Amino acid sequence: MRSIPLGIAVSPTSINNKLNFNFKKQQKQQQQQQQQQQQSFFNCSSCRVSHEPSLSPLSKSGVCRASQVVELFPTVSPEIVVREARLEDCWEVAETHCSSFFPDYSFPLDFVLRIDRLVGMLSGFSIPNGCKRTCLVAVVGNSGDVSFCFGSEDFKIGGFDGKFSLNRGYVTGILTVDTVADFLPRKGPLRQRRTGIAYISNVAVRERYRRKGIAKRLIAKAEAQARSWGCRAIALHCDLNNPGATKLYKGQGFKCIKVPEGANWPQPRTSPDMKFNFMMKLLKTPTTT
Numbered sequence: 001m002r003s004i005p006l007g008i009a010v011s012p013t014s015i016n017n018k019l020n021f022n023f024k025k026q027q028k029q030q031q032q033q034q035q036q037q038q039q040s041f042f043n044c045s046s047c048r049v050s051h052e053p054s055l056s057p058l059s060k061s062g063v064c065r066a067s068q069v070v071e072l073f074p075t076v077s078p079e080i081v082v083r084e085a086r087l088e089d090c091w092e093v094a095e096t097h098c099s100s101f102f103p104d105y106s107f108p109l110d111f112v113l114r115i116d117r118l119v120g121m122l123s124g125f126s127i128p129n130g131c132k133r134t135c136l137v138a139v140v141g142n143s144g145d146v147s148f149c150f151g152s153e154d155f156k157i158g159g160f161d162g163k164f165s166l167n168r169g170y171v172t173g174i175l176t177v178d179t180v181a182d183f184l185p186r187k188g189p190l191r192q193r194r195t196g197i198a199y200i201s202n203v204a205v206r207e208r209y210r211r212k213g214i215a216k217r218l219i220a221k222a223e224a225q226a227r228s229w230g231c232r233a234i235a236l237h238c239d240l241n242n243p244g245a246t247k248l249y250k251g252q253g254f255k256c257i258k259v260p261e262g263a264n265w266p267q268p269r270t271s272p273d274m275k276f277n278f279m280m281k282l283l284k285t286p287t288t289t
């Protein structure tokens with residue numbers, strides 16, 4: 001037994017019990033507050049962001065008000081536009097390519113890599129006679145309006161449109177589509193290039209813009225481009241160890257093609273231990289009603 005200043009005699013065990021009780025009560029209150037806060041946040045099914053309702057309340061459809069505004073007023077929101085790459089995009093195209101395929105490189109190697117890519121793209125002037133190549137970009141912060149473009153319609157440098165515009169956007173995703181058929185098996189004894197099959201390569205989306213449907217839109221645009229070139233199918237090679245990309249292409253209707261045993265089909269020139277899935281999709285011609 002010991003006395004405390006107020007003159008009330010209290011046993012040490014009874015003080016301990018009281019302190020324990022108060023501590024538990026405080027803990028419970030804190031837990032309840034935390035739970036209430038967590039419940040008041042919600043995940044928007046459109047922009048996939050966790051919102052506080054006071055900032056962007058949830059609608060009945062599970063989409064935040066901000067996303068609904070984006071849908072209602074696409075021209076005032078940062079809309080993604082997919083278009084042909086122009087000369088002014090080439091640095092950002094190189095940057096998107098390198099940051100997506102070589103994310104672990106740091107300065108100065110990453111800078112050298114971008115310069116190398118840029119030179120590679122721009123010096124790819126010559127494509128075989130009758131073949132086509134286009135680099136597509138998904139840009140944000142631009143209406144896609146080409147009314148302020150300089151340069152001629154037909155002038156092309158590598159896969160780039162020779163036009164130059166002042167109202168450029170920020171490149172978030174890239175894709176190249178061509179009819180060069182470098183990576184398709186040749187045909188006949190003369191080993192001629194295949195015709196009628198477009199080929200997709202260099203698909204990349206900047207990391208912070210991923211899982212927003214940008215790659216899907218680039219692929220859809222590439223298919224439309226291939227159809228306009230008169231192609232009946234579109235093909236690509238996808239790294240066997242890239243399940244995300246494989247899922248993307250399968251979701252877009254591409255099928256894995258089994259390469260015949262022993263066939264020496266051409267493959268993209270990367271590291272020798274990389275294995276590829278050859279994937280292909282037949283292009284439906286638009287039906288006329």
Ligand SMILES: CC(=O)SCCNC(=O)CCNC(=O)[C@H](O)C(C)(C)COP(=O)(O)OP(=O)(O)OC[C@H]1O[C@@H](n2cnc3c(N)ncnc32)[C@H](O)[C@@H]1OP(=O)(O)O
Binds near residue numbers: 242247
């Ligand atoms: C032919 C070639 O060029 S192959 C090379 C592919 N490029 C790369 O690997 C570079 C690094 N990766 C990237 O740049 C991107 O992750 C890409 C290009 C693979 C995908 O771009 P995104 O814009 O994120 O794809 P998008 O949002 O259109 O995805 C569409 C669907 O593909 C599938 N998908 C895409 N990425 C992934 C992933 N990482 N994991 C699982 N599924 C995925 C999903 O089904 C997705 O639909 P969902 O989001 O509704 O589930």
